[in-house]
Amino acid sequence: MPDSSSHKPGTRIAPRPSIVVLPPEIASRIAAGEVIERPASVVKELVENSLDAGARRVSVLLEDGGRDLVEVSDDGEGMTAEEALLAVERHATSKISSAEDLFRITTYGFRGEALPSIASVSEFELITRPRHSEEGTRVLIRSGVTVKYEPAGAPPGTTVRVSRLFESVPARRKFLKSTQTELARSLDFVQRLALARPDVSFLVRHGEQESFSHPGGDIITALVSVFGRQVARELIPAEAESVLSLRAFLAPPTRTRPNRSQQYLFVNGRPISSRLLSHAVDEAYAGLLPHGRFPIVVVLLDVPPNLVDVNVHPRKAEVKFVREREAHSLVFHTLREALVGKGLVPRVAPSPAGPALVPQGPGFSFEPAPQAVGGGWLQRDPAPPPDAHRLYAPPEQNRETPGPEPVTSLQPESSHVADQRLDPSRLRILGQVAGTYIVVETPQGLAIIDQHVAHERVLYERFRSRSSANPVQMLAVPVTLELSRREAGIVMERLKEFADLGFVLEQFGPEAVLLRGVPAGLKLSDVEQTVRDMLSEVVELTLDRKMLAPREAVVTSAACKAAVKAGDRLSEPEMRSLIEQLLRCDNPYVCPHGRPIMVRLDRESLEKIFQR
Ligand SMILES: Nc1ncnc2c1ncn2[C@@H]1O[C@H](COP(=O)(O)OP(=O)(O)OP(=O)(O)O)[C@@H](O)[C@H]1O
Ligand SMILES: [Mg+2]
Structure with a gap:
């Protein structure tokens, strides 16, 4: 990846241009009208200013969720006395000076709005000192009026203290949420900035408590700090x-x-x-x-x-x-x-406490796709906890390692490891367990497949691909499905989408549809019930706005309802055909609802379980 740092906010190397008040013709082109809504807005603006000033360390102190105090200190380049006074003027910025600059912004700030906006609704104190200068400056503003401007002793860098936010604007103070909610919003901003600038160290304290810290490092360190x-x-x-x-x-x-x-x-x-x-x-x-x-x-x-x-x-x-x-x-x-791409293969790995035959909570996870490059980052993780090895199955090349399972098993498979997809011609179907799970012998060991979610995945991919028209099997006698008024409104609008999937439905009066055909090749024991379930699920999903894209919801629902159920007895040819179709899917490992389809128990794991 080329070095893109040159256009990242806060990574400028050249000395800072001085602060100027933007002429009205530029100021008016800025999408502004800064509204400081809550303590978190203050935190965001001040921390961004610190990053723009080249800070290596930023620390934030909050009191009462930021209502009583937001203090942000940095070790950035600081401001001279003149700059400090200008900085709190509207449209005063060191970050742009011409209209063209608006099209090459490389800093977080560019409007010259944040400090004056904050100062107009709080008790505002700015203490700053440029590194090269002996003396610092203190500016004190109350409700937008400068009440003090004086020399002050200070370490290099800048500290801004914002107290009693919105005391003069009770309407806005009223809208603030609980202390914890306001704190969480501030933390969210700082954490986002830590992910953006992982090289900088961040510390957030709430009263006496440390709420977030990031020591500074690379993006991996920041991911650990945040998540x-x-x-x-x-x-x-x-x-x-x-x-x-x-x-x-x-x-x-x-x-x-x-x-x-x-x-x-x-x-x-x-x-x-x-x-x-x-x-x-x-x-x-x-x-x-x-x-x-x-x-x-x-x-x-x-x-x-x-x-x-x-x-x-x-x-x-x-x-x-x-x-x-x-x-x-x-x-x-x-x-x-x-x-x-190449499948997220859930695997069972024995736990240190004893064999775990079925995945339990975090005891099983997904192996990252081999081609997801940069996977080596996990190795840099300094001290994985003792159960770390349960998260990923060991990569192929480590399988022979004797002794206790090495921590290196955390490493995702590297890109040269071949796709570990099962080859259907090398599988032996051992049978069906509990009328639900198909157990298969593979060249590496065992695989257990949940027949319902497997079929759901097959149908989902078939329904989703718009390229191949879904063949239809017409019913000898059409089935009438009565709908409620609420259902009818939604279903009638989607007849075309159902037809695309192979469900031929026709409006039959204001509150009924005729089912004339279903997707070919389905073994539906109760056609009417299946289609009814599908329609009511789509109706529910439409009413509950949390659904995925509408077509996606129809496809997922149709796949789920039309798939073989847990408990359906399958013949061996049926199991084989299902597995063959499954293995041709883009993703044979996770069902459209996110559940695992297949769990593999490789020989190496079996040997560990039996302590061979
Ligand atoms: N922590 C800081 N260290 C050094 N200089 C600062 C700091 N904070 C603000 N400044 C100076 O004060 C100016 C005004 O800051 P302010 O946040 O109001 O505007 P801005 O960052 O230029 O634009 P925006 O309104 O988009 O944030 C900045 O352009 C910068 O020169
Ligand atoms: Mg700013």
Whole structure:
């Protein structure tokens, strides 16, 4: 990856230009109108200023969730006495000086708005000293009026203390949430900035308590600081390069959250929210997650500054890409590839406490796709906890290692390890257990396949591929399905989508449909019930706005309802055909709802279990 640091905020090497008040014609072109909404807005602006000032260490002190005090100190370049006074003027900035500069912004700030906005709604104190100067400066402002401007002793760098936020604006103070909620929002901003600038050290204290710290280091260290060691270890790294360059860390589909709060998107080191990129992430995980669940992802995209406009949002929280399609496609393809490319194979590895035949909680996980490059980062993890080896099965080349399972088994498979997909011609079907699980002998040991989710995956991929029309099997006698009014409204709108999948439904009066055909090759014991279940699930999902993209929801539901059920007896040819179809799928390992399809128990694990 080329060194893209030159256009990252806060990484400027040249000396800082002095602060100037922007002329009105430039000021008016800035998407501004800074509104300080809550303590976290103050934290974000001040920490960004510290990073823009080249700080190596930033520390934040909060009291009462930031309501009583937000103090941010840095060891950055500081300001002279004149600059300190100018800095609190509106539109005074050292970061741009011409309208053209707006198209090559390489700093977090550029509007010259944050400090005056904060100072107008708080008791504001700025203490600053440039490294080369003997003396520092103190500026004290109350509700926007400068009450003190004097020399002061200070270490090099800048400290801004913001107390009694919104005391003069009770309406805004009223909207603040609980101390813990406000604190969490501030922490979220700092953590995002730590991921963007992992080289800087961060410390956040809330009263006497340390709430977050990051010692400074590389992105891996920052992932550990933000997510903790266990989650960080599971993240799957991926990267790609075009005109844009992308680095991402993805949680396996088993590590989900009920909302997007743990999705971290960055463009040129700026934390942003972006519908475009979020959509690309959703698409990459499509079919791998339970409904209404979201993965943890860190997506760091670097774009030449002239291909992205950061001057589009008053809080600088969104950007506009010049080449939207390219950004979307790079993120989608890279993530998708890393997630499903060669399969995330759940494996059973014996636990140190004794053999575990079935995966339990974190006792089984996903092996990252071999082509997800940069996988060696796990090795740099300084001290994995004792149960670390249960998270990943050992790579092939370590299988012969004698003695206790080495910690090196944490290492994801390297790219030269061949795709470990099973070859259907080399499988021997041993039978069905509990009418639900198909047990197969493989050249490496055993595989256990959940027949329902396996079939669900097969149907899901078949329904999802728009390329091949889904063949239909017409019913000798059409079935009438009565619907409630609520259901009818939703179902009638989607008849075409159902037809695409092979379910031929026809409107039959205002509150009924005729089922004329179903996808060919399905063994449906109760056609009517299957279709009814599918329709009501789609209705529910439509009403509950947490669903995936509508077509996706229809496809997932149809696949689930039409698949063989747990408890259905299958003949050997049926099992074989199911496994063959499964192994032809893009991702034969995880069902569209995110459940594992197949668990492998390799010979090496068997030998460990039996202590051979
Ligand atoms: N911690 C700091 N260290 C050194 N200089 C600072 C610091 N904070 C602010 N400044 C100076 O004060 C100026 C004004 O800061 P302010 O945050 O108001 O505006 P900005 O960062 O230029 O733009 P924005 O409103 O987008 O944040 C900055 O341009 C910078 O020169
Ligand atoms: Mg700023």
